[in-house]
Amino acid sequence: MGPVRWQVVAMAAVGLALTLEVLPSMVRWLRAGRRRPRRQVLFFPSQVTCTEALLQAPGVAPSGPSCPCTLPHGESSLSHLLRALMAARASLELCLFAFSSPQLGRAVRLLHQRGVRVRVITDCDYMALNGSQIGLLRKAGIQVRHDQDLGYMHHKFAVVDKKVLITGSLNWTTQAIQNNRENVLIMEDEEYVQLFLEEFERIWEEFDPAKYSFFTQKRRS
Secondary structure, eight states, X not given: OOXXXXXXXHHHHHHHHHHHHHHHHHXXXXXXXXXXXXXXXXXXXXXXXXXXXXXXXXXXXXXXSSOOSSSOOSOOHHHHHHHHHHTXXXXXXXXXXXXXXXXXXXXXXXXXXXXXXXXXXXXXXGGGSTTOSHHHHHHTTOEEEEOOSSSOOOOEXXXXXXXXEEEESOOBSHHHHHHSOEEEEEEEOHHHHHHHHHHHHHHHHHTOGGGOOSSOOOXXX
């Protein structure tokens, strides 16, 4: 075997040794970069906890190292739901039958203030009840559309940044959050998110105010 071939063999051996040395580090790096899609299930009623730290207005620093209120400051189903909502950076689609939770209403208004595009679809009967957050959302400049059908707009879902789906049995009311047996699924799944986005856009177009009739029939109970 000539000297050139020995050099080739030697270089190949060095290359193989370097590859074997670096390979474990590359595998660890690749595994770390491959984040698992989010899958989270929340059950209600939720423990009552302080949510002030999650609901800071843009540019407003916390007034102190901790909130002085007497509520527990741990995590709860409500705080996890708020975190999922407040993660929005570009868009938030809400399709909700009833919406009266002050904390969730405040979160949606804060996202609007931060420049997130928020659109809301709701039920025309329940949006008029005392305590509904819909009037406050409209006053803040958030787009809201509602039904005029004989049936209820009974959906309960949200889509965050067209990537994360939030859906379940929960009405966004204090009664449901604190007293009812409810569930919420938070998930990143491109196929399911797309299906819910298509349903939202279909209803959004259907509930265009230009198509409203002012002589609708009464609903049947």
